[in-house]
Amino acid sequence: MVSLNLNEISIEEVSKNFFTGMQKEWFLITAGTINRYNMMTAAWGGAGILWEQPVMYIFVRPSRYTYEFLNQNELFSLNFFPEEKRKILKLCGSKSGRNINKMEIDGLSPVSIKLLDEAIYFKEADLVFICEKIFYQDLNSTQIPNSVKNEFYSSEDYHRMYVGKILKCYRRNES
Ligand SMILES: Cc1cc2nc3c(=O)[nH]c(=O)nc-3n(C[C@H](O)[C@H](O)[C@H](O)COP(=O)(O)O)c2cc1C
Numbered sequence: 001m002v003s004l005n006l007n008e009i010s011i012e013e014v015s016k017n018f019f020t021g022m023q024k025e026w027f028l029i030t031a032g033t034i035n036r037y038n039m040m041t042a043a044w045g046g047a048g049i050l051w052e053q054p055v056m057y058i059f060v061r062p063s064r065y066t067y068e069f070l071n072q073n074e075l076f077s078l079n080f081f082p083e084e085k086r087k088i089l090k091l092c093g094s095k096s097g098r099n100i101n102k103m104e105i106d107g108l109s110p111v112s113i114k115l116l117d118e119a120i121y122f123k124e125a126d127l128v129f130i131c132e133k134i135f136y137q138d139l140n141s142t143q144i145p146n147s148v149k150n151e152f153y154s155s156e157d158y159h160r161m162y163v164g165k166i167l168k169c170y171r172r173n174e175s
Pocket residue numbers: 026038039040041042043044045059060061063064065066067089090092093094095096097098159
C-alpha cells in the first residue's frame with residue numbers, strides 16, 4: 001500500500017543535497033514489519049553507486065535497538081522529513097526503542113510495503129528510500145585514525161556500515 005501523499009519517482013529525479021540533508025536535517029532509519037518495527041535518527045551516511053547500482057549507505061552502532069532490526073530484516077528505509085518533524089527526530093535520536101515504544105509516537109503514520117520482504121516508511125516524510133541490504137561490514141578499528149577513535153569510539157562501539165540498493169524512492173508532491 002502506497003501513501004496517498006507520496007509519489008514514486010526515479011533516482012534521476014532526486015535533487016536533495018545529502019550533505020545538508022543528512023548532517024543538518026537528519027533522517028530516520030526504519031526496519032521491521034508493521035507489527036514490529038523500530039526507527040532511529042541518523043546523520044551519517046550517503047548516497048552513491050556500488051556494483052553499478054544506486055545505493056544508500058548508513059552507519060549504525062551495535063548498541064542501537066535498530067541494529068537488531070537491520071540485521072533481522074532484508075529491507076530498510078531512509079525517511080527525510082520537513083522541519084516541523086524535528087521534535088520527533090530529536091526523540092528518536094535520544095530515546096531507545098528498548099525503553100519507549102516508538103511504534104506509538106504521535107505524528108508518524110507507518111506505511112507497509114511488500115517487495116522482496118516487508119519495509120516500513122512514514123507517510124509524513126517528504127523523501128523516502130526503500131533499500132535492500134546488499135552489503136554490511138563492521139568498521140575495523142585498526143583502520144580508524146587515533147584522533148577519530150578518541151573522539152567517537154571511547155566505548156569501542158564501532159559502527160556497522162550497511163549498504164542498501166535503492167528499490168523505491170518516494171517524494172512528496174510539491175503542488
Ligand atoms: C542527530 C543525530 C544523529 C545520529 N546519528 C546516528 C548515526 O548515524 N548512527 C548511529 O548509530 N546513531 C546515531 N544517532 C544516535 C541514535 O539515533 C540514538 O542512539 C537512538 O536513541 C537509537 O535508538 P534505538 O536504540 O531505538 O535504535 C544519532 C542521534 C542524533 C540525535
